[in-house]
Amino acid sequence: MALVDWEMLPYFLAVARAGSLRAGADLLNANHVTVDRSIKSLEASYGVQLFTRTSRGFEVTDAGEELLPVAEEIEKLITTARHRVEGLDKTEAGTIRFSLPPVLAHDVIAPIIAKFSSTYPEINVELRLTDTQESISRSETDISLRVAYEIDEDTIARKLYPMAIGTFASKEYLKANMPDAxxxxxxxxxxxxxxxxxxxxxxxxxxxxxxxxxxxSGDGLMLLSMVRQGCGMSNMPVYFANVYPELEQVPGTEPQLAYYLWILLHSDLRRTVRVRRFVDFLAEELKALQPLMQGSLYRP
Structure with a gap:
């Protein structure tokens, strides 16, 4: 297999999975022009068209369908090799890729990262803020914080506790609108x-x-900001009522325990010291936040 194949196959897989250049570029954190150029180089190398360009996006051709399972198998082998080598790392140093929902990043996770950095100054954390579930098994990230009922991905999953979700609005909004509702x-x-x-x-x-x-909004931070600005009421984690004093639970509502917090990592990385240190630290810090995450529903 030519060198161009190894370099361009990730771009082919990303576009095949996402269905468009821009969505594929987002999966790889790459520029869509780079992705397009790479796809064309791969097609020129094979002498076949791998995608049909349509107004709806990129559709895999018959030739692309033949290549897809082979490319996925190669990706799996490379990922396995990477994880096995990384699993031999015994030092408290290096970089960890960590994906998490943006709504939890600034007020919940950033203070934890600051404490972790002081404790382990040689471990760097590459934060990847996304509401899309990045794949652990395909090595899109090393560690992932998920908010979900269940996890069906083939990973090591550490289940923490359910978050409490309540209905909140700004105090000014409730004062101005609730009496006449x-x-x-x-x-x-x-x-x-x-x-x-x-x-x-x-x-x-x-x-x-x-x-x-x-x-x-499909962006949790934007939704939170609009509630704080008095645009209306919304359902959100009760934790934010502790962070933003302008928020108040809407009268006539009660918080409910809903989605669980999960920490996920690939099984091959469990022996990597920097990964284990980060996962243990993150889990302990999040457990310490459980009373605030569950509010009045917390039961020790």
Whole structure:
């Protein structure tokens, strides 16, 4: 297999999985022009067209379908080799790739990273903020913090505890709008979630089924910011009420324990000292935050 194949196959796989140049580039944290150039180089090397370019995106051709399982097997072998070698690392030094949801990054994880950096000054953490679940098995990241009911990926998964989710709005918003709200929340505004796990019928099943779905966002930080700015009410982790004093639980609602916090890592990396140090440190710090993460529902 020519050198160009080894270099360009990751670009082929990313576009085949994502269905477009830009989405494939996002998977690799690369520029879409670079991805396009790499795909064309690979096609020129093989003398076949691997994708059909359409208005809907990139569709794998018959030749691409033949290449896909071979490329995935090569990716698997390279990933396994990388993890086995990294697993022999016995030093408290080096870089860890860590992916996590953006909404937890600034107020929850950043202080933990600061404490970890002081304790282990030679371990660097490359933070990858994404609501997309980066694959541990395909080596898209080394460690991942997930918020989910269950984990079905073939990884080592450390289950921590369920987070409490409540309905919150700014105090000013509630003061201005709650007294005049009608039955079922009419006159109030919801700010909805359009990211992973969103449900189209959630408003009708909420405590305020007649409130208007005025705004929505697929970015948790943007949703939090709009609530703080008084744009309406939304469901979010109760933890943020401890961070932002302008937030208040909406009267007539109760928090509920929902998604669990999980720490994931590849089985081949469990012997890597820097990875084990980070996972243990992260788990202990998050456990210490459990009373704030669960609010009034916390039971020691």
């Amino acid at each position: 009608g039955t079922g929340g009419s006159g109030l505004n919801w700010i909805g979630w359009t990211g992973p796990g969103s449900s189209p019928g959630w408003v009708s099943q909420s405590p305020f089924p007649y409130a208007s779905l005025r705004h929505s």
